[in-house]
Amino acid sequence: MTEGIADPGPASEAEAEEEPTVTLRVWRGDTAGGDLVDYTLPANEGEVVLDVVHRIQATLAPDLACRWNCKAGKCGSCSSEINGKPGLMCMTRVDELPEGPITVAPMRTFPILRDLVTDVSFNYEVAKRVPAFAPAPAGPEGYRMQQVDVERGQEFRKCIECFLCQDVCHVIRDHEDNKEHYAGPRFFIRLAELEMHPLDTNDRRELVRQRMGIGLCNITKCCTEVCPEHIKITDNAIIPLKERVVDSSYDPVAWLGRKILRRHKRSAEEAAAAAPH
Amino acid sequence: MTDYETHRYDVIVIGAGGAGLRAAVEAKSRGLSTAIVCKSLLGKAHTVMAEGGVAAAMGNVYSEDSWQVHFRDTMRGGKYLNHWRMAQLHAQEAPDRVHELEAWGALFDRTPDGRINQRDFGGHRYARLAHVGDRTGLELIRTLQQKAVSMGIDVFMECKILRLLHDASGAVAGAVGYWRPTGEVVVFEANAVVLATGSIGRSYLYTSNSWESTGDGHAMAIWAGADVIEMECVQFHPTGMVWPLSVRGLLVTEGVRGDGGALKNNDGHRFMFDYIPEMFRAETAETEEEADAWYEDHAHHRRTPDLLPRDEVARAINSEVKAGRGSPHGGVYLDIASRRSPEYIRRRLPSMYHQFLELAGVDITVEPMEVGPTCHYMMGGVRVDPETQAATVPGLFAAGEVAGGMHGANRLGGNSLSDLLVFGRRAGLGASDFAEASDRSPTADAAQVDAVVAGALAPFGRDGGESPYAVHEELQRTMQSLVGIIRTGAELSEALEKLGELRDRASNVSVGGGRAYNPGWNLATDLPSLLTVSTAVTQGALARRESRGAHTRDDFPSADPDLGKVNFVQRQTDRRGFDAPIHIGPEPLPEMPPELRELLEEGH
Numbered sequence: 097m098t099e100g101i102a103d104p105g106p107a108s109e110a111e112a113e114e115e116p117t118v119t120l121r122v123w124r125g126d127t128a129g130g131d132l133v134d135y136t137l138p139a140n141e142g143e144v145v146l147d148v149v150h151r152i153q154a155t156l157a158p159d160l161a162c163r164w165n166c167k168a169g170k171c172g173s174c175s176s177e178i179n180g181k182p183g184l185m186c187m188t189r190v191d192e193l194p195e196g197p198i199t200v201a202p203m204r205t206f207p208i209l210r211d212l213v214t215d216v217s218f219n220y221e222v223a224k225r226v227p228a229f230a231p232a233p234a235g236p237e238g239y240r241m242q243q244v245d246v247e248r249g250q251e252f253r254k255c256i257e258c259f260l261c262q263d264v265c266h267v268i269r270d271h272e273d274n275k276e277h278y279a280g281p282r283f284f285i286r287l288a289e290l291e292m293h294p295l296d297t298n299d300r301r302e303l304v305r306q307r308m309g310i311g312l313c314n315i316t317k318c319c320t321e322v323c324p325e326h327i328k329i330t331d332n333a334i335i336p337l338k339e340r341v342v343d344s345s346y347d348p349v350a351w352l353g354r355k356i357l358r359r360h361k362r363s364a365e366e367a368a369a370a371a372p373h
Numbered sequence: 374m375t376d377y378e379t380h381r382y383d384v385i386v387i388g389a390g391g392a393g394l395r396a397a398v399e400a401k402s403r404g405l406s407t408a409i410v411c412k413s414l415l416g417k418a419h420t421v422m423a424e425g426g427v428a429a430a431m432g433n434v435y436s437e438d439s440w441q442v443h444f445r446d447t448m449r450g451g452k453y454l455n456h457w458r459m460a461q462l463h464a465q466e467a468p469d470r471v472h473e474l475e476a477w478g479a480l481f482d483r484t485p486d487g488r489i490n491q492r493d494f495g496g497h498r499y500a501r502l503a504h505v506g507d508r509t510g511l512e513l514i515r516t517l518q519q520k521a522v523s524m525g526i527d528v529f530m531e532c533k534i535l536r537l538l539h540d541a542s543g544a545v546a547g548a549v550g551y552w553r554p555t556g557e558v559v560v561f562e563a564n565a566v567v568l569a570t571g572s573i574g575r576s577y578l579y580t581s582n583s584w585e586s587t588g589d590g591h592a593m594a595i596w597a598g599a600d601v602i603e604m605e606c607v608q609f610h611p612t613g614m615v616w617p618l619s620v621r622g623l624l625v626t627e628g629v630r631g632d633g634g635a636l637k638n639n640d641g642h643r644f645m646f647d648y649i650p651e652m653f654r655a656e657t658a659e660t661e662e663e664a665d666a667w668y669e670d671h672a673h674h675r676r677t678p679d680l681l682p683r684d685e686v687a688r689a690i691n692s693e694v695k696a697g698r699g700s701p702h703g704g705v706y707l708d709i710a711s712r713r714s715p716e717y718i719r720r721r722l723p724s725m726y727h728q729f730l731e732l733a734g735v736d737i738t739v740e741p742m743e744v745g746p747t748c749h750y751m752m753g754g755v756r757v758d759p760e761t762q763a764a765t766v767p768g769l770f771a772a773g774e775v776a777g778g779m780h781g782a783n784r785l786g787g788n789s790l791s792d793l794l795v796f797g798r799r800a801g802l803g804a805s806d807f808a809e810a811s812d813r814s815p816t817a818d819a820a821q822v823d824a825v826v827a828g829a830l831a832p833f834g835r836d837g838g839e840s841p842y843a844v845h846e847e848l849q850r851t852m853q854s855l856v857g858i859i860r861t862g863a864e865l866s867e868a869l870e871k872l873g874e875l876r877d878r879a880s881n882v883s884v885g886g887g888r889a890y891n892p893g894w895n896l897a898t899d900l901p902s903l904l905t906v907s908t909a910v911t912q913g914a915l916a917r918r919e920s921r922g923a924h925t926r927d928d929f930p931s932a933d934p935d936l937g938k939v940n941f942v943q944r945q946t947d948r949r950g951f952d953a954p955i956h957i958g959p960e961p962l963p964e965m966p967p968e969l970r971e972l973l974e975e976g977h
């Protein structure tokens with residue numbers, strides 16, 4: 097399917113032909129199925145893919161569904177697959193893509209709602225299973241923590257919840273049934289962040305192993321490659337988390353050593369029980 | 374009759390930004406059944422974009438800081454149009470609210486002795502903004518989101534509220550809206566409703582705000598018969614991106630200047646030294662040497678004029694550009710590259726660094742940025758009781774950007790995130806108290822629901838009407854050109870006339886497609902709120918025949934002491950809705966107690 101050039105304006109046909117254009121090949125459809133549709137518009141300098149989608153909405157297809165909020169790579173709403181590569185529409189410059197039509201499709205790992213919008217509720221369900229942060233009470237002046245100690249957690253807290261890492265992770269991308277017992281890279285960094293928090297007292301290691309399915313990750317690093325926040329998901333979160341989980345399962349001596357250094361942490365059962373279901 | 378699902382709660386909170394989440398956490402922790410409703414996914418609200426920090430007089434960097442100084446700075450920044458009691462509560466309670474976030478998992482940047490670090494911002498006497506690099510809003514929203522989820526608060530995401538419902542006495546008793554993914558109608562019955570819907574920025578063409586900021590809460594409050602105040606006070610942030618055009622308006626945090634960046638015109642001149650107003654002369658550096666020395670030592674030097682309150686800086690930039698001393702794309706230069714090391718810039722301002730590199734192809738460690746004013750923040754809003762955040766209609770509460778009074782005629786940077794926390798909590802408490810004390814059991818009135826739904830669906834039934842996008846763009850152009858930074862009576866009157874025409878056009882838009890996730894239709898349902906708030910802004914601007922804070926009248930260039938003692942209050946009385954008139958009139962500001970008045974004098 098092809099839809100024509102929007103608003104060619106007063107220019108003569110000959111001129112219109114010379115004007116540079118941009119073509120977006122957008123997946124349109126819903127749960128019943130869909131198709132790629134071409135939209136061609138005059139090209140504008142410095143635009144990102146999301147700008148072109150907005151111009152399509154304003155001119156050719158007012159009902160074209162997509163999510164966005166910040167237009168600055170800060171909210172993680174506009175995730176999609178651009179020329180087959182998962183990314184943020186608001187941070188992908190048109191002039192940096194190869195010439196020719198740009199294919200824009202919804203994230204494949206999540207069920208379609210409509211057009212570029214998918215049902216990402218899986219992620220919000222996993223979030224409910226993460227036991228809350230549980231610090232010791234603070235003194236009157238608040239907590240004291242050193243910058244070096246908060247920096248590791250801060251790296252993970254840069255996460256904008258775009259869910260692109262979840263989208264590329266083959267454990268759920270290719271195996272729908274794994275979603276039941278697999279949290280995915282976004283939540284591995286959340287769990288790692290809590291594990292490494294200088295003030296936290298929960299111990300989530302059993303939980304990570306048994307209910308979050310970290311064993312299924314085989315460290316392909318696709319998640320790290322796609323993360324727009326450049327979080328080193330595999331090296332800095334998943335691998336240390338795997339080590340800790342292994343420690344707690346198989347090496348009681350190492351675990352004991354660490355436990356003495358850290359403050360008391362609750363057991364996985366306690367932590368899981370404290371989490372809302 | 375409309376088919377719809379109905380949910381009943383003690384308290385519903387409309388909005389999942391900082392204010393809404395904080396309110397919901399409070400109501401839930403009081404044991405009330407609580408729900409949050411928001412237009413986007415959870416965690417995506419506009420608050421996520423806040424960069425610089427949250428203002429709280431913790432005194433971690435300058436022990437001289439105190440709530441009294443913060444109060445003084447806030448009132449002076451607001452040109453004394455603030456509600457003094459809100460400014461006082463805000464200054465007193467902000468430190469506790471920030472510490473509380475830490476107990477809920479937030480990780481702020483630290484001082485060398487391990488406390489929360491604080492950075493400089495415009496109009497704040499001391500370094501006062503607790504921050505996480507330049508992504509403080511993300512930290513705040515994620516912390517509150519995780520807290521809310523761990524408490525089991527129900528969240529209705531991607532659900533747009535169209536209108537508040539009222540009971541026979543006129544008290545607010547719930548709300549009606551639709552699920553964006555399906556377009557199905559949903560009704561909430563509640564004893565107390567908290568509005569936390571954020572800003573109105575989408576009324577303007579160039580704005581730092583997301584698509585959600587369509588003034589729905591402001592408008593719904595007006596349609597419910599509640600008072601709104603200070604609607605003329607719209608803040609234009611001095612530094613938005615100006616190029617490429619597609620990102621025009623996107624924010625460049627004030628933190629750039631707080632961390633050493635300087636504004637320059639196309640002669641390389643630091644023009645802010647030419648625009649120091651009388652009110653701030655005593656505390657502002659007169660030479661570049663003094664300004665630069667201030668960054669190292671606040672105690673012995675006066676602050677750089679680059680960090681004057683936002684209204685002053687925005688007007689100065691406007692004048693430079695008008696005088697032909699601007700940058701190629703119609704802004705001025707913001708230079709940190711020649712003033713700080715690349716490592717420092719990347720560490721302190723990581724998201725600014727990426728934003729410019731990826732969107733404009735500019736490396737801010739090497740080149741200056743081009744910046745210009747952008748519509749950023751709404752000072753005006755729902756008139757509330759400072760202690761409880763109750764609106765003037767029973768059952769209705771408001772917190773965050775949708776509420777008015779706290780910031781007067783101009784908000785200081787960093788004072789919004791703290792406002793969300795302080796008054797979000799208070800709104801949660803106020804709504805809980807109200808819900809607990811209430812003995813009514815609200816039931817939605819089907820006739821009200823039907824009327825709202827019929828109005829919302831009407832664009833589907835019309836053929837050949839205009840596109841909602843066209844009407845929206847015309848509205849934005851009107852507000853941008855006629856109700857912008859510098860205003861005149863003639864242009865404001867012209868704007869009111871145009872808004873009248875746009876109301877007719879909005880009543881005749883048509884949309885195609887279905888109800889499921891249809892942005893064209895969604896925009897059509899935003900038009901009524903956009904038109905109501907734009908009208909209120911314009912009426913307020915016409916009524917305030919003076920220049921004060923963010924509101925500048927070319928035909929009344931100075932402040933009028935008499936008008937400094939009043940709020941312009943707007944409300945709808947008998948006939949309500951986006952096509953009904955809004956009445957406006959001055960009412961005296963509350964009287965400030967003498968001990969607080971003393972704090973405003975110089976020397977504190």
Ligand SMILES: Cc1cc2nc3c(=O)[nH]c(=O)nc-3n(C[C@H](O)[C@H](O)[C@H](O)COP(=O)(O)OP(=O)(O)OC[C@H]3O[C@@H](n4cnc5c(N)ncnc54)[C@H](O)[C@@H]3O)c2cc1C
Pocket residue numbers: 387388389390391392393410411412413418419420421422423424425426427428509510532533534535550569570571572581582585589590624749750772773774775786787788789790791793
């Ligand atoms: C780029 C940027 C940087 C900023 N930096 C700072 C800073 O450093 N420091 C500072 O103090 N302030 C800053 N601000 C200002 C501050 O971020 C905002 O004022 C504040 O976040 C507003 O919060 P809120 O909770 O009132 O509303 P928002 O965060 O805007 O949330 C509004 C919520 O209401 C919902 N909503 C709206 N209408 C409806 C409806 N009809 N139905 C259902 N839900 C609805 C939305 O979905 C959303 O969840 C910045 C603002 C911007 C844009």
Ligand code: SF4
Pocket residue numbers: 264265266267280281312313314315316317318319320330334
């Ligand atoms: S490294 Fe693990 S979590 Fe990341 S994409 Fe590969 S399998 Fe998934």
Ligand code: SF4
Pocket residue numbers: 172254255256257258259260261262281282285319322323324325326327329
């Ligand atoms: S970890 Fe990175 S890719 Fe994954 S959700 Fe967060 S920001 Fe997105």
Ligand code: FES
Pocket residue numbers: 163164165166167168169170171172173174175184185186187
């Ligand atoms: S719109 Fe926020 S990340 Fe793209």
